[in-house]
Amino acid sequence: MTRSTMSSIRIEGIETPISRLIMGSMMLHEDRMEHANELLDAYIEAGGNTIDTAHVYGAAGKRALGRWMREGNHRSSLILIGKGGHPDENGPRMTNQAMERDLEESLERLQTDYVDIYMLHRDDPSVSVGYILESLERLLESKRCRALGVSNWTTARLEEANAYASSSGLTGFACNSPNLSLAKPNEPRWAGCISADADYVSWHETSQLPLLSWSSQAGGFFTGRFSPDRLEDQEAVRVYYSDANWERLRRARQLAESKGCDANHIALSYVLRQRFPSCAIIGPNSPAELHSSLRGLEVGLTQKEADWLDLLTDE
Structure with missing residues (x-):
């Protein structure tokens, strides 16, 4: 089968451009290797090359990914994202101990000796950016990662960290991974999570720092599974049910009809249609x-x- 070529962006410190659709790993499990192999093979055939993992996601998914990489000799052609802290x-x-331990355990489960991008999954504003960056620099020097990023940090802390790195001769953060989606959350989906509002997006437009969005399709909000009178999914109700989001869904459906696609494609295309480099992390459960x-690409x-x-304009 001929592999497709997926559009990509560049991350400082990573030689190979990363695909704009990043494969999540939470749906993988070592006890369901046939399913894992099918999904990962389909992603590679589609031209994808970047897979998102995290220490907190547990061992089973990373072991499945590690086994697939080893058996298919895929590691050298992949960009692996690991998250810790x-x-x-x-x-x-x-x-320093937690960052290093999370990375070491992830590498063991993945059966590899490095991840391409190591991200901090959360922030602790009581800890100085200097301490954090100096701790991460040691991981870079040990060749266990190639570039650094953060997830769920405020832009103020991110800017402070990169300014410190620049003035101190340290490696700064090359990418950021908050939530960015067409549906705007009423409140964080999980404690400590950050979603990109208008000011956050404006900061990225100015800085041009690449953004890798988690929950880019808003938990399936645009798939047709939800409506104002369907209240069984309490998380969706709490996070996404609002008059503004129902209007965004209505407009997405209207535009999709004119373009011959569906609202979910429109929502994904919105994430990728930013004034700065952006990617979307997706979590498909089947090749379909x-x-x-x-x-959406x-x-x-x-x-x-x-x-x-x-909803920024009415036309």
């Missing part, structure tokens, strides 16, 4: 769902259409 039941874990997401949105979808 997630809080536990005792609170924040923004320590993956191929559906690929359609093909839907061309103008800036006027994106602004209209986001």
